[in-house]
Amino acid sequence: MPQKMNRSYGVTGNPQYEAPPFTDFASVTPDTPLDKLNLNWREKDLPERQRTKHVHKLHPYLGKFVPQLVEIFLRKYRPRRVCDPFCGSGTTLVEANCLGIESVGCDICEFNCLLTKVKVARYDFHLLRREIIKVLGQLHEACDSPLFGSQRRDVSAQVSPYLRTWYAPEALQQLLLFRDIISSTHYAPVFQVILSRAARSARLTTHYELDFPKAPITEPYYCYKHRRICQPIKQALTFLVRYTWDTYDRLMEYQRLRTDAPTTVIYGDARNVRFPPVDLVITSPPYVGLIDYHEQHRYAYELLGLPVHEHLEIGSASQGQSQAAIQKYLDDMTSAFQNVLRSLKSGGRLVVIIHDSRNLYDEIAKRLGLRVEYRLRRHVNRRTGRRSTDFFEDVIVWQV
Ligand SMILES: C[S@@+](CC[C@H](N)C(=O)[O-])C[C@H]1O[C@@H](n2cnc3c(N)ncnc32)[C@H](O)[C@@H]1O
Incomplete structure (x- = not known):
């Protein structure tokens, strides 16, 4: 069982294994108390075919978040326009569109942008x-x-x-x-x-x-x-x-579920892209020294001749996990969120889903002057292949 976390701010939730796992996603409203929900889904509560429904399984992508988690926060905060500055394979944008919410996403990997655009495009x-x-x-x-x-x-x-x-x-x-x-x-x-x-x-x-x-x-x-x-x-x-x-x-x-809500995908660096005004951010940033996002789709870059900007990836595995790499990650992440904050309306929220094993995100919030409204540690039951170790994910809500 995970340790109780230090309650120095707002509402802190920890895995609540006693309550039944929450799966009635469509029932979430702005009044739903999220810290009371058990989001520690086991395979049988939220099976792979639901997590990878329709376009979410168009192409393998290491480091995706669970679409149902995004859906919960979109229903809770009901933004007019949501931003995901690290949009990866486009989970936030796909889910936002299904709920009729306009969205904008950005990624430094051209292949991820291609994949997201293909998911959200309209087709004859x-x-x-x-x-x-x-x-x-x-x-x-x-x-x-x-x-x-x-x-x-x-x-x-x-x-x-x-x-x-x-x-x-x-x-x-x-x-x-x-x-x-x-x-x-x-x-x-x-x-x-x-x-x-x-x-x-x-x-x-x-x-x-x-x-x-x-x-x-x-x-x-x-x-x-x-x-x-x-x-x-x-x-x-x-x-x-x-x-x-x-x-x-x-x-x-997906065509049968989608709406006409506009979706914009920007190929660029989250530290300096100009986002339109938004009232919610939902994102799962890269971790420190865990994944090389260009490298994981190397075959696509080689075959399609896409541009490569590996050196602009924040926290890439190739930069390692040394103290210097962690400090650089802190600076880069602070600067990326600082940039996003320019577009976020006053009182708006940022939902950050991250495995914050080093507790870096309290420091980032402090640097940015953000209030930690809510923080919970969720038990992620590892699902596939030989990566079957226990894994915890933090869901952090900051308010401007
Ligand atoms: C954890 S993944 C996001 C996954 C996404 N939530 C999904 O469900 O597909 C982090 C993403 O951040 C991107 N990234 C890393 N450095 C970046 C930067 N400087 N600007 C924009 N995106 C960056 C990576 O390419 C990767 O796709």
Whole structure:
């Protein structure tokens, strides 16, 4: 059980395992006392298929927050316009749109912005379907052609060392072919996300290291995930086809729930982007030295030729967790929130969801002169793969 936290401010909540977990999200109103809710969902309370409903599973992304948590705070504070300065894969923007709330998000990783834009865009589904059928038809035709295998050597010679190292020749050739075919489509960004998702699955990595691949695998290996001998991936075609239709279905499902509320995605640095006026901020900032956000989608950057600004990532894993890195993180985060505060109306709130194991966020609030209205520690039951350790997340509400 987690320790009771020091109550030096406002309402502090800790995991309340006694009460039943709260799952009636639509019942939240501005009067709902959030500190009384048990948000320590176990897998059976909030199963993966609900956490990854519709577009939330368009593409893997390490470091997402739970959409239902965002929904609770959007319903509680009912903003006219919400901002997520570290919008990542777009969870806040997707949820805001479903509730008819205008939103603006920013991220320093171009791929994350592409993914968010694809999630929240409007589509002519007849046109999208026609394009899918045409693209997959061309793909199958080219892959079935006797010429296809003979061109393999030329293809490998023309790509970056990363692509040459992490893909079997046939898989690489199929990915590059798909990239060529989609370049002239109207919905190219949708196909780029599909390409990236297939590229992630088709890497020469083990099934249990998809998040953090160590070294290319070219021989059969014992798979800890499937508990049997697995083979290295040789082709990408099945992933391309499967993910294309899965993407179509997910976009369609979201289409039925979405509203016309405007959504703006800005590719930029949260420390200096100019946000429009907002009355609520909901965000989960990067942690100190945990994830390299460009690197986690390296295959997408390599295949799509997207710009890379790794040095502008706050708290990236490559900067480590030294005292100097922590001090830099504190300064960078303070400056990012200072920038957001320029757009936040007086009395507005910032909801920050973070694993604040070093208690840095009280210091940040102090530097910014913000009142800590509410702080609770939530038990996150780790869900997938070998990362099955206990994990706690802090939900902090600051008021201007
Ligand atoms: C914890 S993730 C956010 C995940 C998001 N809540 C979601 O559900 O997808 C933090 C994000 O901050 C972004 N980031 C890091 N440094 C940044 C900066 N200087 N400006 C804007 N975004 C930055 C990372 O690229 C990453 O996508």
